[in-house]
Amino acid sequence: MDLSLSDEQKQLQESAERFAREKYTFDNRRKIAATERGWLPENWAQFAELGWLGMAFSEEDGGYGGGPIETMIVMEQFGKGLVLEPFLPTVVLGGGMIARAGSAAQKEALLAPMIEGKKQFAFAWLERQSRYNLADVSLKATKEGNGWSLSGHKGVVYNAASADNIIVLARTAGSAREPKGLTLFVVDAKAKGLSRRDYPTQDSLRASELTFDKVSVVADAVLGKVDDAFPTVEEAVDRAIVALCAEATGCMDAINAATLDYIKTRKQFGVAIGKFQVLQHRMVDCFTNAQEARSMTLMASLKIDDKDPTVRAKAASGAKVQIGKSGKFCGQSAVQMHGGMGVTDELSVSHYFKRLTMIDLMFGNQQHHLTRYSNLAMAA
Amino acid sequence: MDLSLKPEHKAFADEVRAFARENLSPATREKTFSGKHYDRDDHMVWQKALGKKGWLAYTWPKKYGGPGWDVTQRFLFENVLAEEGAPRILPFGPKMVGPVIYTFGTEAQKERFLPGIRSSEVSWCQGYSEPGAGSDLANLRTRAVREGDHYIVNGQKTWTSFAHWGDWIFCLVRTNTDGKPQEGISFLLIDMKTPGVTVRPIIMTDGAHHVNDVFLDNVKVPVENLIGKENEGWTCAKFLLANERLGIAEVPSSKRGVSVLRKIARMEPQDGRTLADDPAFTAQIADIDLQVQALEMSELRVLSTMAQGGAPGPEVSSLKVRGSEIQQRIAELTMEAVGEYAQPYQPGMLFHDTNETPIGPDHAPPAAPRYFNMRKTSIYGGSTEIQKNIVSKMVLGL
Numbered sequence A: 001m002d003l004s005l006s007d008e009q010k011q012l013q014e015s016a017e018r019f020a021r022e023k024y025t026f027d028n029r030r031k032i033a034a035t036e037r038g039w040l041p042e043n044w045a046q047f048a049e050l051g052w053l054g055m056a057f058s059e060e061d062g063g064y065g066g067g068p069i070e071t072m073i074v075m076e077q078f079g080k081g082l083v084l085e086p087f088l089p090t091v092v093l094g095g096g097m098i099a100r101a102g103s104a105a106q107k108e109a110l111l112a113p114m115i116e117g118k119k120q121f122a123f124a125w126l127e128r129q130s131r132y133n134l135a136d137v138s139l140k141a142t143k144e145g146n147g148w149s150l151s152g153h154k155g156v157v158y159n160a161a162s163a164d165n166i167i168v169l170a171r172t173a174g175s176a177r178e179p180k181g182l183t184l185f186v187v188d189a190k191a192k193g194l195s196r197r198d199y200p201t202q203d204s205l206r207a208s209e210l211t212f213d214k215v216s217v218v219a220d221a222v223l224g225k226v227d228d229a230f231p232t233v234e235e236a237v238d239r240a241i242v243a244l245c246a247e248a249t250g251c252m253d254a255i256n257a258a259t260l261d262y263i264k265t266r267k268q269f270g271v272a273i274g275k276f277q278v279l280q281h282r283m284v285d286c287f288t289n290a291q292e293a294r295s296m297t298l299m300a301s302l303k304i305d306d307k308d309p310t311v312r313a314k315a316a317s318g319a320k321v322q323i324g325k326s327g328k329f330c331g332q333s334a335v336q337m338h339g340g341m342g343v344t345d346e347l348s349v350s351h352y353f354k355r356l357t358m359i360d361l362m363f364g365n366q367q368h369h370l371t372r373y374s375n376l377a378m379a380a
Numbered sequence B: 001m002d003l004s005l006k007p008e009h010k011a012f013a014d015e016v017r018a019f020a021r022e023n024l025s026p027a028t029r030e031k032t033f034s035g036k037h038y039d040r041d042d043h044m045v046w047q048k049a050l051g052k053k054g055w056l057a058y059t060w061p062k063k064y065g066g067p068g069w070d071v072t073q074r075f076l077f078e079n080v081l082a083e084e085g086a087p088r089i090l091p092f093g094p095k096m097v098g099p100v101i102y103t104f105g106t107e108a109q110k111e112r113f114l115p116g117i118r119s120s121e122v123s124w125c126q127g128y129s130e131p132g133a134g135s136d137l138a139n140l141r142t143r144a145v146r147e148g149d150h151y152i153v154n155g156q157k158t159w160t161s162f163a164h165w166g167d168w169i170f171c172l173v174r175t176n177t178d179g180k181p182q183e184g185i186s187f188l189l190i191d192m193k194t195p196g197v198t199v200r201p202i203i204m205t206d207g208a209h210h211v212n213d214v215f216l217d218n219v220k221v222p223v224e225n226l227i228g229k230e231n232e233g234w235t236c237a238k239f240l241l242a243n244e245r246l247g248i249a250e251v252p253s254s255k256r257g258v259s260v261l262r263k264i265a266r267m268e269p270q271d272g273r274t275l276a277d278d279p280a281f282t283a284q285i286a287d288i289d290l291q292v293q294a295l296e297m298s299e300l301r302v303l304s305t306m307a308q309g310g311a312p313g314p315e316v317s318s319l320k321v322r323g324s325e326i327q328q329r330i331a332e333l334t335m336e337a338v339g340e341y342a343q344p345y346q347p348g349m350l351f352h353d354t355n356e357t358p359i360g361p362d363h364a365p366p367a368a369p370r371y372f373n374m375r376k377t378s379i380y381g382g383s384t385e386i387q388k389n390i391v392s393k394m395v396l397g398l
């Protein structure tokens, strides 16, 4: 057993740490969040140059042969800086699904330019009724000549406004909530019949509601097998969950560090408030929570490549439960220990708190993943 | 012992309900149930209606223009108004400074200030906290120096809720720097229109503007605006804080919050059914429901002591602690009920009446901002840690 990073991984960690520290000061982040796009093309170009966009992909796919640990390393630093560039929708979700299910032609047309920084993706799976059930899909794709026609609605699609292609989960057969009968389509973001309503999210990211009104796609737009997308989606989402967990550990480190610093310097009753034992113990619990989050994230990152889908799913859900719990504890505690300052927009603390809260809501909250884990564990 | 209501109390509740239905604007009511922010008029129009009826200063004795209600009437009044979707009465005039004025003020001060508070024609804000004086209130630095028949006030107040709506601010100011910090504080009323008073907004996590910095720069305040004796303002300050804490558990609005939460759970889809069919989720609602009941019963026990002529003791601090936890938990569960659709941020739908359509269901846009915003309840009015220190010292003798 060896839980230490390799030299290359350490270098990656250092460069990601430097990026977050230099490019994502809190002031810079505010400015980037206020731009129309919500992220900076020059940063994206830098990701490509540094090899981050291809690091987790195999060499056959044009990547650099890394894996979940590399993703974990980068995402953690993104969490520290509250980085806004759409790495998760483009690289982890979009890239991940294309690498797993795409044909050689699709990889060449989509994955290669993505790794070069020239293409971005969005993943459209959620619908109003879905909640966290990935199979609760009713957007319909029907055969139309050689191709397909898509009609329906997708919600809270991250990065849809910047994406070149939207990867859409559609129902091609079966009844509502049946995992069988789902198909993934790669749709041009400018396709006729596809309309968008864009908006910012609570944590300053960008998402959209999408309406598909008889959007025509060619047969080659199918990613993977017709009617059989569910395993691909489930795996990609589990990977995204683990990446999100890594981001959350970065957020927790940052928010804990800010709080520790604050309680050492803020004086009330003639002493630093960190002298009060109740705050000391709360700070210790924050530290412990962040440690647990880091441990579960590492475990999940190490297990996410497992051939057995149950092992993979349990690891992802288990980590998500921990991140939900720890994130809430660290976030709420940080706000509380900052007193009135903690509930202002002016301090970074409230922004980390918002991001941690939204991470809990993405792809299933703590309660959802506790149930999923519990069911998987009971079935074993 | 008896929990049931006498017929005259039932009739009273009906009267309050009828009044609310007649006087509450439907738009204001809608904001309450959807969790959107009120604007100034939502509060003022409603409070003026209450004032006209003689019900705004409902905790005041008859002698000072209050309705002279018993504790059961007060309890019913608060509950019925919460059920009907009334905004909470802004406490600064009727619940905070009013009682200080009729308890510690001169006859002239009572005559001058109480009518405007009772009618809500004059709105007030609370200038206690300062950048260096939050939990440690006695550390305040704002100076008032007497020059003839005026005080010259210099300093900064912060976290001043609704200062941007306020006509007057009641301030704790330092009039003496010798001796114990509590002993040189005075209680001063300042007209916000006086030259030298500047209000600067503080924007909160959810994007809202409720609180402010208030800068006082050579503000000239007539000596007749001093309440009580110079350097003895701490007595007024503590009296006011005890009143503030009693009203802050917010049981009626939490009861409403639980019923709104159940309604949302019945509307939120999950696996082809609704969230109301998910026992793991509904058990969490039941849990918070029972906590609300325990808190309400504890409050009724305090009220019952008061009805027998007793004064509420420092144990009310534990009601404030629990009350804020409950409000926070309800907001948290409401956001979780909304799920993924809590993610879009639609400030337009929180603060203004717009024609914008919500992204997701109607109840979605305020859910997350409200959760973020409710973190304040365990901070303002004396933080949870401070309240627990009070209980451990004053009740448990630690």
Ligand SMILES: Cc1cc2nc3c(=O)[nH]c(=O)nc-3n(C[C@H](O)[C@H](O)[C@H](O)COP(=O)(O)OP(=O)(O)OC[C@H]3O[C@@H](n4cnc5c(N)ncnc54)[C@H](O)[C@@H]3O)c2cc1C
Pocket (backbone or CB within 6 Å): none
């Ligand atoms: C089952 C059992 C087996 C044990 N086996 C051994 C053994 O094999 N050998 C041996 O030497 N000892 C043994 N111990 C003793 C054990 O180490 C002591 O019980 C322990 O150190 C606590 O001391 P105490 O019981 O005197 O409690 P106290 O020290 O009196 O503490 C009482 C309470 O006050 C709290 N407290 C104390 N100081 C602080 C502080 N500064 N801040 C906040 N809270 C504080 C404590 O956390 C505790 O909750 C054993 C104890 C138990 C219960």
Ligand SMILES: Cc1cc2nc3c(=O)[nH]c(=O)nc-3n(C[C@H](O)[C@H](O)[C@H](O)COP(=O)(O)OP(=O)(O)OC[C@H]3O[C@@H](n4cnc5c(N)ncnc54)[C@H](O)[C@@H]3O)c2cc1C
Pocket (backbone or CB within 6 Å): A266, A268, A269, A273, A276, A278, A279, A336, A337, A338, A339, A340, A341, A343, B125, B126, B127, B128, B129, B131, B133, B134, B135, B136, B158, B159, B160, B161, B162, B211, B376, B379, B380, B381, B382, B383, B384, B385, B386, B389
């Ligand atoms: C939304 C909002 C509205 C407000 N409205 C008003 C208003 O209208 N007028 C007004 O005057 N004030 C108002 N306040 C101020 C409020 O009363 C203070 O924020 C509060 O007293 C806490 O002070 P602080 O923010 O300076 O935190 P601090 O006192 O700096 O506290 C920071 C942390 O340290 C903890 N702490 C401090 N001392 C101790 C101790 N001895 N033991 C253990 N823990 C301790 C606190 O509990 C908190 O967790 C408002 C605050 C908010 C957030």
